[in-house]
Amino acid sequence: MVNAVLFWVIAALTVVPALSLLFARKAVHIAMSIVLVMVGLATAYVTLGAPFLGVVQIIVYTGAVMMLFLFVLMLVGVDQKEDLRETLKGQRWIGLLTAAGLGAFLVSIVARVSIPAAEEAVSGEPDVIAQLLFEEYVLVIEVLGFLLITAAVGALVLTHVPRLKPRRTQLEVQRDRVRVGADPVNKPFPGVYARHNALDVPALDPEGEPIAGSVSRVLKIRSQTQEGEEFRAQLEDPSRKEGDR
């Protein structure tokens, strides 16, 4: 028997975020809510005596599947706000009616059923499951492995973008830069001193003057640059400590 409070907590944890599927606007919010649902379900599995399954639920669904969802959301437009108005006539009402009807029908059927629960709780330990998997259902496991490989290859194939134009070589990049009059060389790196990677210190040209383009303009705007005399002085006089003036 399951603790009643535990059951209601699990119920709240799964049903309430699931409703965001219907009402939330931003897809990322929905994804996060579904993560909560998955966690709630994992709790339910553990409650029902399937600890292995509960952990697998967290690892696979919460960790892998929902993250996949989030990655793809990021790729295809994370800031799309969906318009919740319905375009197809009658879709909303018939849809809601059908889904609610289905739910109500199933609930009514199940509520009337009373199956006496088995006395001894089933043990869903990994070794028990493993025994079943690799002795009775070994063929299924092998086929599932095959399936996973197929899925991975399929994903590769589907997302492969064939090169339609020839690859732009370095020669062409250089030519284009010269043609428009841009600087043919890369921008100068910031100055490097033995003390630290000085992103905030400008590089010096051969005359010893600082090169303006070597420090990020963001740092300049934020007033986080340094001139670098301190470091130079230190280099020239090794006895000087850092921070001395």
Place this chain on the structure above:
Amino acid sequence: MLDLTWLLIAVPLASSLVLLIAGKRTNAWGHWVGVAAAGSTFLVGLGAFIQMLGLDAEERSHAVHLFSWIPGGELNLDAGLLVDPLSITFVLLVSFVGTLIHVYSVAYMEHDPNRRIFFAYLNLFVAAMMLLVLADSYLLLFVGWEGVGLASYLLIGFWNQKPEYATAANKAFVVNRIGDMGLIVAMGLIFAQVGALDFATVFAEAPGLSTATLTAIGITLLIAACGKSAQFPLQSWLGDAMAGPTPVSALIHAATMVTAGVYLIVRSAPIYDGAPAAQTTVAAVGAFTLILGALIGMAKDDIKKALAASTMSQIGYMMLAAGLGPVGYAFAIFHLVTHGFFKAGMFLGAGSVMHGMSDQVDMRRFGALRAAMVTTWVTFGLGWLAILGVPPFSGFWSKDKIIEAAFVGEGVQPWILGGAALIGAGLTAFYMSRLFFMTFHGKARWTDGQHPHESPALMTVPMIILAVGSAFLGLFLALGDSFSHWLEPVTGHAEHHDPVLPIPVIMAATLILVALGAWAAWRRYGAADVPVEAPAGSLATIAARNDFFQDSVNRGVFERPGTHLTRTLVYADAALVDGAVTKQAEGWARTGEVARRTQTGQVRSYALTMLVGLVIVIVVVVLGGL
């Protein structure tokens, strides 16, 4: 020779086919082949006739079996020929007059490049007419019936380069067709009642049928006869049929084809003998038409159309006689034979006049031709005297007998029929004399450049022979009632009844009316000047000139309602019959249009459909299992 009578049909038919199929190669001598075919028909017919004369009266009916035509089943019919006095009479008439007209046509159609085709059609006609009169069953007669209708169509429309002539041919064919419907219905009735169509069986069974059946058969046969013989109400085609060449008018529309109706009625005597109502109808139709034709003939200025109206009227006489029962059958045929001679002779004469006057037909443009065309004048004149019924010429003997027979009977009928016949005789005298005097006498009213001349020998010799027949044939056949006795095996013996008026009175009345008519015509058209332009006549004259508006009547009574009916039926067919199918298809298409809206192309609506289906399945499974 009697067994060779099938040659009467085969030889002209073969000649016709040869001339048509062999084509232009036969142009040089084709017409002589046609003449020879017609002549051979006459010789075979003559031989059969002589052979028949040697037999006793009872044995004169000779059946020639040709072949098994419709074997077995409900109708078992053999094709065969029935050679008896009635059919031999027709054979002789058709072949003799036909041969003469063939010879005439050689010269008349000399300048026509299609002369060979003309002779082919003439031979086709002779073959079909022979089949008609020799057939031993109604069905075989019908084949001949249709054949002469076809030949008539081809010949009337011979010069179909002119649209009016082609239309006239169509008109003749269509009106004939209506008559043919009557014959088909009659055959159907006969077959339904008797179970056979050959004359022997039908006439043997006829006395056993009910009067109503016989009357129905009689009326439908009368319709057929009206179509072929141009009797009211199917008379509208005969005037327009004059569009054909004059030999055609002479042969077909004067002497032979138009008499086929009379033949049919006389041949079906056993049927009519049992249906007095039908007989009265026949006589009434004949009487009406003879007056109608006379009235029309009085107003026509076209010589051929006037002769056509005269034919219509004279056949009315024959119908009247045929409708009087056994007492009249022989006279009908007698008048038919004499009429064949004098009418054909007059038509050939008209052709000769037209030939001499460069194909002019308007009598108002004739006049004083007797000096220029003496032979024509003499032969035409003999025919004229014959048709008037002047003794001792042919018409007197035949027509007078009909008038006498018309006065036989009970109650008011003999007065009406006899009176009509008598008045008709007077009218005939008037308009035929008018025709004769306008053409040959009076002052010359020719158009400029006319040089009327006599026709060549090939044309005048047949006319002379026919004129001799017109003059003397009647007397010859009337001697000792030989013709009536000759036909007795077929028509049955008629008891002699006395007419309601004494015979001398009738004869005198006839002659007086004839003389009056001729004298009136002489006064107006012989002695006085004939106006070249037709004067505006009285209402009656205008009506008669327009054939009593017969075409308008036909159009209003039959054509327009018929066209409306056809249009309605076509519309109903398209709307209902076709519409049933198309509307159904449209219904399905519309259903498809509605169903198409479920295919929105939207993923979410498909998902919704799937879910709804799933819910339904679950509910059904769960509730079904509970």
Place this chain on the structure above:
Amino acid sequence: MDPINFVILAAILFAIGSAAVLLRRNAIVAFMGVELMLNAANLALVAFSRIHGEIDGQVMAFFVMVVAAAEVVVGLAIIIAVFRARQTISLDEPAELKG
């Protein structure tokens, strides 16, 4: 608490997931609804395994998880490919089947 209540909970989650598939236009959100449905089925399986005292339910749930993971991989790859072609992941946009 009778473990059967977990099955009721699973039914409710399933209904919510199917509603999300029908009602949301964003392809990824709809996909998340599908995942929710699969998880609801898993919960029902585990609950029944607890009720019947058999461990086979948990093994089945394990298999479902594996297959669901593979499905997510391929499904998201498809969404990316479609996005690259059409620059949108709205479920309303591809309507070529409209007839």
